[in-house]
Amino acid sequence: MRVDGLAQIMNGQTYRPPADTGLAIIHQDHDLLVLDKPSGLLSVPGKGVELADCLEARVHAVHPDALIVHRLDRDTSGVLVMAMNASAQRHLGLQFERRHLSKTYRAIVAGRVSADDGEIDLPLIADWPNRPLQKVCHDTGKPALTRWRVLSRTDTQSRLDLAPHTGRSHQLRVHLKEIGHPILGDPLYGDAATAPRLMLHAHTLTVRHPTGGAVKSFCAQVPF
DSSP states (O other): OOHHHHHHHHTTOOOOOOOOOOOOEEEEOSSEEEEEEOTTOOSSOOSSGGGOOOHHHHHHTTOTTOEEOOOOOTTOEEEEEEESSHHHHHHHHHHHHHTOSEEEEEEEEESOOOSSEEEEEOOEEEOGGGTTOEEEOTTTOBOOEEEEEEEEEOSSEEEEEEEESSOOTTHHHHHHHHTTOOBTTOTTTSOGGGSSSOOEEEEEEEEEOTTTOOEEEEEOOOOO
């Protein structure tokens, strides 16, 4: 949970979370709480009082028993699921660990992507001297695969649908930078000045419900 805080220090930024206007709940039942996380808000608290405001804290003010299952980067918006009990947390955690779920993201990247679709298969590892940055390393990196397709394009930018088949830290951001099309507004791997925010959004998440195993798909409207 200290990674986001370090990212802010690296980029000379002060953490200014978006105003708390209430939770954007996509779905809620006895096992699941599915939220639309805003850009600019930490998923969990960072180290220090100044990094205490986060989605988890805002959820606990209303649902004190809700449990974290996964995270989104501070500047990434979109679908995030929490568990309403320990059994559901274990069930969902195993789905993430074993990749028994599917996720899609939307992004706007720099430049005109010429092909209509493709995949990026580049192993990733932490860039330890420059934490929290990640980097491609063919010798020691862990496998990372991203499939993508173009939704629209202009001469200067492209809108992509992204499907990560692994869940490495900063995977989409590093992969797109490596193929020469960094995500607009990315302060770590691109140029923050190219957009008012990181143009990356967790669009859909499909999981099996912890009770009964039914396939459930959730969607957060793309805000850009």
